[in-house]
Amino acid sequence: MFWCSKDLMVRVDQLCASRNIKVFCGDVYGYHGYMFSDLGQEHHYVEEKPKVVKGSSEANDGPEAKKPKVDPNETTMVKKTIGFCSLKEALEVDWTNEKAKSNLKRIPVDYFLLQVLLKFRTDKGRDPQPDSFAEDSQLLLQIRDDVLETMGLSSELLPNTFVSYCFSEMAPVCAVVGGVLGQEIVKALSQRDAPHRNFFFFDGLKGSGVVDYFGSK
Template sequence: MVKHETVKGNGKNNVISEEEAAQYDRQIRLWGLEAQKRLRGSRVLLVGLRGLGAEVAKNLILAGVKGLTLLDHEQVTEESRRAQFLIPVDADGQNQAQASLERAQFLNPMVEVKADTDQVETKSDDFFLQFDAVCLTGCSRDLMVRVDQLCASKNIKVFCGDIFGYHGYMFSDLGQEHHYVEEKAKVVKPSEQANDGPEVKKPKIDLNETTMVKKTASFCSLKEALEIDWTSDDSKARLKRTPPEYFLLQVLLKFRTDKGRNPDPCSFAEDSLLLLQIRDDVLEAMGVNPELLPDSFVSYCFSEMAPVCAVVGGVLGQEIVKALSQRDAPHRNFFFFDGLKGSGVVDYFGAK
């Protein structure tokens, strides 16, 4: 007979059975039962089932969220099928979310996985408010800003991400007060009876014992992060430390707004010229020298690269898990990945 334990997780009733405890044994040992309970009580909306979305879906399902809704209105194409592993080879022409459902559910039958074939722009505000976290991939800037502002008012965590060729990014907004715990090595204070001396009085760290430290982090909105005044003295001072991928993101979001799509390899020559023009217009409007983004960027931002999807999807999935389980320090609040360099950068663009 399977015994059940009813707990409170993310404001909702959560139940973990002995079967689930066995399934998630490794994770419970890693980040603790309470963190797994919070994760098990969370429902997540994932928008976009291309390469990045598939990676995020896999990571969330294996981690053991309560429910995951896959939302995508687009049809499977040869390009999208090659970019992700949840879609069967014979699914061309089918809806991407529906075609991904069977394999996604097979990853972990304990997670409630659903497919929604509606267009995300048609969804009402109430639709987003039923989730504990919303992850937006392949969406327009206006939609991401709208959803972020809506969810922030209801303390719903928001994540955004995209892959552009060799480049990828993620953004997180966990609200003004995101509470979490970190495991720290225990500091052993010197005994008062110990002999005097600087070496004796110096606190020691016991690596065999740890303690949980409660912390709070504050996040800025996506709108604030994208609308930095780069003409201010403070912003000018940090310009040299800002990764060029931040400005690349601005250019690509503007391209998507203008064209309603991403740069297409089938129209490489035309889209490359347009990207260069958008680069000049966007960066000059921001008060930034367009040379901060060299012309060569146009050669590396077409299509989805599967290895880049895996890296960024791993980071994005991990950040969602950390936020929902309230375990470990989250990224604040951008993560940029450059596949050409094989490196990622975390940066924060909110008010200090």
């Protein structure tokens, strides 16, 4: 899902979950972009791992013979299962919880930026536009204050400068986010390799992306 309101994405995610359908959504805002995935409460996949060969004391003497050895030329497929939470849970983390507050320093700022931009889209029925930069910038700052206050957090988490970098869609950022999204869809369909769980955020200013999990474990 792209260019959808928060309420619509949450509703579609809930409907898909009730029918065991995997969900992907994402967007690009200026230099920033994100991808979210909900692959269900139990997503099965396999990972290719180097094969471990057990040592044998019959062929050789000494402790080295008994140690497991990793053969880089041989691999084995390991079956794994991982669970995902709903989009609603991921966006409604209780930040008044002491454990959640203690993790704030490692939380990507883009998570809070996403909350602000989704609220802007809900209120205005559109995304911030370059031709109304002055007006939209002031509204974004006000929404930032309101959203973070509702979460019980300081507006300092998202510096005022964010308004200069979240207008329109940057083609290079679209390419990165779209590439990661496509990769994750292929992994989910093939059930091979560990999926990103559950958010991927890309910061074009830093030229880097981060995967982080929000919601119930």
